[in-house]
Amino acid sequence: MTPPGALDRPHEPDMREDAATLDTRRAQEARLAAAWRVPTGWRYWSAVNNTVVGQWYIALTLMFFAFGGVLALAMRLQLAVPENTLLAAEHYNQIFTVHGSVMMFLFAIPIFEAVSIAFLPAMIGARELPFPRLSAFGFWAFAIGGLFLCGSLAFDAAPKGGWFMYPPLTSGYQPDIGADIWLLGFSFIEVAAIAAAVELIVGVLRSRPPGMRIDLMPLYAWYVLVAAVMVLFAFPPLIAGTMLLELERALGWPFFDPRGGGDPLLWQHLFWIFGHPEVYIVFLPSVALVAMIVPTAARQPIVGYTWVVLSAIGTGFLSFGLWVHHMFTTGLPGLTLAIFSAASAAVAVPTTVQFVCFAATLLTGRPARSVPMLFIAGGIATFVIGGLTGVMVAMAPFDLQAHDTFFVVAHLHTVLIGGTVFPLLAGLYYYYPLIGGKGLSDRLGRWSFWLSFVGFNLTFMPMHVLGLLGMPRRVFTYSAGLGWETLNLVATAGAFILAAGIAVAAWDVVRPKRRAPLLPRNPWQAGTIEWLPPQPNPSWGMRMIPAIASRYPLWDQPSLVRDYDEGRGFLPDAEEGRREMLVTSTVDAAPQQCLRIGGPTFLTLWAAVAVGSMFVFATFKRYELAALSTAVSLVLVLTWLWTGTGAIPEKATKHVGFGVELPLYLRGRDAVGWWAMCITMLAVLTAFLSIVFGYFFYWTLDADFVPGAARAQGGGALAAAGGAVGLAWALTLGARHWNAADRGRAFYASVLAGAAIGAGAVATLSWALAASALDPTASVYAATVWLLVAWCAVHVGLGVVMQVYCAARRFAGRMTAGHDIDISNTALFWHFAAATVGITMAVLVGFPAVS
């Protein structure tokens, strides 16, 4: 199974020459352990190791899953019999809203990020992800936001607009704080999700071990890459939508109010442009677990690796073109419905490809029976039902009946439980030995599976029929005599059996295991390298970074285990006591850099608290405190960047093993920081473009959307600001050039002039808004103009902060001609700022002139 053109390294390592004696090995291990030590005592919470943060993340998402499950049981109790009075309507409405929101935003999406943060580095033989502090920040943001949302239920202040929060119900008809909690709380969590996505994309692309070319990486990494890229483009439209809705709620800007020219359907478009890809963001990483477990069970490499990868990518692409199938009943023309129906059905093809690849892989081996395979088999049998009902509801004619009924409730739970929860439980039983080396119980695992499987079917199969019998979703009760009584009662009983099954698995995880034996190394005899380290594994992650030449190195590279144990690999030591990892090239995984990454810090926690306060205070309309929190956040983030990033190493290069000498500092486009900035800015640009989409959406509704009088107005001020931004951008590029040429004075003059002109542009944009006759509460056109211009102002304002930061960095000697990450990232930011301002000009000034 060794692929052609095996590992291509400049110097073939001489094993004997590099072999360490036992003593030096012990010394290496001591230094590694010290560098990667997880703090103890209360400082434990300052840890940033991916294994630790990943475990916190997984534990918390599972707790939110349990919470969402309890809410589901409450709903099922209420619906067990007709005209039940157990829950009042307003409580029921809060509960179903929080149930859906928690399961989607606090369980299904974050569990993929949590599992990936915990295990992805091991799967790709990396010691860490490139931005461990960003992962920790993301975790704390998620924890604060999640607790804020769930806590609201205890104060009877929870959102009650349904998890897709359609206005005008949520804009004009629910004045209480619940909707604000949803909008701002989830915006915060979405920021955390995007942070994790950036981390995972750069992790997959740049931190693989030498030799693990992109076509050799484990399928899990492919799926995570696809899902993380989807997060990057799917979440921003939702963030933009939430911004519009919160602006309408707080300030009365009529984005969704037809009386001001707005349209409630814009929200539905923005929500589902997020919401449909979201389904696959949830689903693909769980399939990824299946793709890891199935070859292990068959003891055979996956059949159709390329097919699986292409299918995952194809699913990701297609999923952005299906959103309208959530809007088939909104009165769209038949042609639109037919096109989106066909596209929605098409997504069944790549899905089928993946499952047939798994089946074919099993056929090439003699699959071992195990609890993970039991969950996978049950999951696939269930998911196929969900897939088939999915094709049914994708067909617009049937959807006109099934939409918004319990048929859809049944369909989506069948897909999510069969396609996500069961594979996750399989993954739990499969990967649990990676945390401490002990296994879960086969007996409890089988109990958990059969209870869950039977309970699931009893709960959700009757719901299909209920939908066909006309039961709409989101009803707090129903009348007797509609033929729904028995089916609802069965569903409620089933829900408790399902919950019992989940509870058994939960007990299996938390029960004390002091006396349980340690499993042998690589207990499933898997082929992938996350099983390489012996368990329990010290906090260094990988003892050394192996050279990889196969998709299943543990099967195909016989000396790997011994080399690992003897430290014969890359970076087997931490000579300077620093946390170090390898950065490799995107496609070929050729070593490029020995990257030093940050260790434990409380800064990430405080930064998350500060950013969280900003959202919480804004929710309670304490805008002065929110502004203060914003300032504190900025200070904390700048401190974090100043102390923790772009540090100039004490030497230029370092020997990482096998005679390979790597730089400690990479400049420009090779730097992982540049990649992270670029990826983040793509997400920001997508959010901005979602608002531009809104502008043209309104224009298609009403050709007179741009009032005649507005065409001439304010164009001068906007053009002046646009010119200033262009100049500031050019000066930033100049500053980057002069810094690299080590011409200090020219650098300072350029970067500070750029900052001054940028500040002038911000002032001009603000003045243009304040002085204009446009009242953002009066018309959706004015509101859109205000938002686009304000967006530009904030963007340019951040650019100014970065310019001043760069000047200070050089002044403090933390940035030099050869170490210019700060200014090159700032220049990158300004490319996007210039693009944003340019697009705004084209839309606000250019478009009305030509249309």
Place this chain on the structure above:
Amino acid sequence: MLAAGLAGGQPPLSTLDTSGEDARAIAGVFWWMASGAAVVWLIAVGVLLYCLAGHRRIARTQARRIVVAGGVVTPLVLLAVLVGTVLPGVSRLVDGAPPPAAFVVRVAGERWWWRVSYPLSDGRRVDLANELYLPLGRTTHLELSSDNVIHSFWIPSLAGKVDMVPGRTTHLTLEPTRAAAVRGVCAEYCGASHARMAFDAFVVEAAEFDRWLQAESRQAASPESAAARDGAAVFAASGCGACHTVRGTGAAGTIGPDLTHVGRRRRLAAATLSNDDDQREHWLERPDAVKPGALMPGFAALGAPRLTALSAYLRELR
């Protein structure tokens, strides 16, 4: 299970027990797809179990051929057949422009009831609420709207649902195929009492329909019993007319449902209560207990005798 669920008589909201052309066509599509899905599922699970059993090992080249045949070709063929069969019918279901002679009934979603307006032969319109009559053998064109939140108009046994979106007008064409008494509901979550937003729909012979519309278009009947006459006075004195219209009296409010012939309706409170004295009085006393968040205030303060009189008046508004 489906059969068991359907065995209990004729559920009034069933999508499969149809009395309209659209619903009949969609139910056909459903049975067709559901049968196909069942076959595909059985095959898929059979294959899965066979693969798990590990009876026979196959070569990797053979396995790759299975991927192409089973994973790519088979679903493409099945989906092409499905799409080619089902989708040409979409346009007929949603694009139905009103034929010139069609009768345009307006329905507006309110929180949480239905405002209905029928055209009369003389060009005037008559406002009703929470009941829809449809003439058999004629096509009825509905114009749907909402000036508050999004609702969705749905009579499962007649046709698919159509949303009522503020700022837009949507359309639905109904072609009943048999006389029936069925129900409609709001399908889109619309706030506290979404679950309490239903209506009755009656498909009747054309002649009966004409008689019904004729009767509905008349002014309100004068109360006959003494209790009802008292009730009329209570109605006037309590300000009910600020929200409700009773044609032929001074009451001309348009916030709540038209009550001119409320006594003739089968049910009250958007088909939530039966239209009998007990439930009617209960509703007048505490609307919020029936319909959480209802905009109508409770009139318990009137006291039992006056509530009974008021209820008698409403009963006689036939």
